[in-house]
Amino acid sequence: MSKIKKFFSKKKEEAAAFKVKLMGSSMGEGHKLNTPKPDAPSSSNSRGRKYEAYVPPKRNELSNEARAAANAALSRIDKKTSREFNTSLSAVKAQAKRELEAERRQKEEASANVEVSASTASTLSGVDNRNMACEGVFFRCPMVSDEILPKKDWKVKIREFLYQQLEEGDRGLTACLIIHNCNVKEKADDCIATLVRYLENLITNPTDEKFLKIRMSNKIFSEKVRYVEGALDVLHAAGFSEVQIDDEPFLLWTREQTEQDLDLPTLVDGLKNSECIPLELDRNLKVLLPSQARRVVLPNDFYRLAPEEIKKEQQLRSEAIQQAQMLRTKAMREREEQRTLRMYRYALVRVKFPNGLVIQGTFNVYEKISDIFEFVQSCLADESLEFNLVATSEGKFGEEDMDKTLFDCKLIPNSLLLFCPETSSSDGNAGDVNYLKEELFMLVQSM
Template identity: 55%
Template sequence: MSKIKKFFSKKKEEAKFRLNAGGGSLGQGRKLNAVQEPSTSQKKVKDAYVPPKRKELSSEAKAAAAAALARVEKKDKKEFNTSLAAIRAQVKRELEEEKIRSGGQQKASDECKRGEERENWVCKGVFFRCTLVSGDILPRKEWKAKIKEFLYQQLENETALTACLIIQNCNAKEKAEQCVETLRKYIENLINHPDEEKYHKIRMNNKIFCEKVRYIEGALEFLRAAGFQEIEIDNEPFLIWASDNMEKEIDLNTLLEGLDNAEPLTLELDRNIQVLLPSQARRSELPADFYRISAEEIKREQQLRTEALENAQILKTKAMREREEQRFYAKYRFAVSRIKFPDGLYLQGTFNVYEKLNDVYEFVQSCINDDIFDFSLIGPTGIKFSEDDMDKSLFDLRLIPNTILIFQDESESKSSQHFLKDELLLLIQEM
């Protein structure tokens, strides 16, 4: 089964499930929170976030990691960061000296520049995944072009269903909705009035057709797959329908289902996992992708804040202060959460501001050693989060745009010296 057919098959099953749930065929419903479940911090999450596979590490990097871990096991936790940083710095110096001796001085210089970028830009942007298209991790803008390229590649084999997705993904939302509504009328007329010739013909110069269909990406491809062919009558272009011209294994009802189930392809936010040393975690600069507003608006916002400081002597009501706070947080779309571990390392992940605190717990659970079952996160104010906080968003808890949470191991067994999984220790950014 092709990727396109799998997509529509999944959407059809989801629609059927919602219909059954609404119609009562699944029995009487119940609230999900009707039965008391174990605390989020006490249960192991099986379907937690799974980091994407990364490229194979070089032999030099593996040697550096092995040496670092061997050194750490002989040290106290308080010395963890210092020894690790020293080992990595020494390995880096030796590699650069080797490159210079072998005539790769320019290449070594480029590596140093990239190292400086990593140090200055610990968080370089917001990245997404789209498993239907590929396993790549890209910014949203690059995904838009990649999705369009992918869909047009599928047109040859799955024209009708792919055209439905092109309409939704390659046009403005309002234009796509108007187009789908018009196409539905064309197909419904063919189903309800199969013998009436006036519904077998579409004048391409018709005002409604030109405004809502003709110049919408994917619309003409859909009509051709539905059995319409372009011909001229009295020097005027028309689309004429014939059942023999329909795409194989496609009928009119399937076309309607395609129009109903097609939707913009969902991009899954990548956590962009980083493991940082304390000196690197002090940097909290955020790229423009984290904001809802443009760079010019950000500058204007900073100017307004400066003016607000000058007027700080003015007494304000509680409502005034709450409105100002709301405006401040409303400009962010994404947030960086940094979890500080007792050994001094920081685990960093990217979240949507409307994701739940429970999503942060699942993210941490997926990154720590399996023998740590019970842990909690301490907020910036030093207070533990309650069970009620788990369903609150990062926005509601004001854990944006960048927040440091303290990891607290509450498991009975505290034998593990390293909290993060070994493969994540290799992600520690170079100094």
């Protein structure tokens, strides 16, 4: 079986498995809207819960002692607010000191934001590659080859692979993938919808003359099909061939021209189920010395936005901070933080071991904490070793954290986790223990 047929066979199996799972799930018994509902058991019994409905506790009346203490506190507050401003030298100095301290904190916060902007700007300019934490974001594509390449290089490779498959066989199904992988999504979707309509009309009415031919000068055909990569190959595989009728170009269908071992319903399914060939994110594993782990500037590939959009975003954020620095509430700071996190598509995760070595990997921001644990485990000399990871912001990760994403835990755009073995080494100093596979030390020399 060719790679193209394997691809569509896998998609068909996944769709069938999803359908079985969906039908097998308990959806409950329906009822008509105009019929009374049967007496349903209590929610606690039907769901097997042990908890009763929450009843707010009744508040006790204040005792005489508590009421007297409250009144005394209120009277002290009244006295404090009615007191005149203390103009003594010590009081003025204290007030000035407090104001200077507040101003200093304000300046430190502003300079921190400027440093973040400068870091981002240096990332965008790409002037000093020596400070880059990694070279970029890399992917694998097992369907095409075993190479590890950036996404833009894979687009070229996938295009070459599909056109090679087009020459070798499975022309119709390969052309379906070409439409998806070699065109803009909107153009590909419009083209596929039009081709499906052509073929379904032909399947339903195989003898109707108006469905047997397509005028190539037709506006819909010209705009949505003719100039889309792979579209004419699909029609040729379906059995259409170019002819001249009254000095005008047409596509004419004959059953004899249909690709061998391909029928029209299969081709329609191929059009509907085809998609972009998936890429797998490569971890781009690095082993760093403590001095190398100081590089924290990320390349442009980590950003969700284009470089021009990031510059504009940073400029707007700096202006907003300058205008409303003293008025930022907690909610405003949280919104600003979320806005910053959404700028990134990938995250750089570093794990520091007791001996000072650091391993580094690239993750999608929506991957789970469990994926980080699997990554670390794959690097250990003893993969059965029990360990935990500690984040400076989150502390130790527990079982309840395994399904959280890096975005949920704010481990974006880069984070440093500490490796903590569950059982300490009996040899004494944990800093002398090597936990990594020996072959990974070759990666230190390549940095």
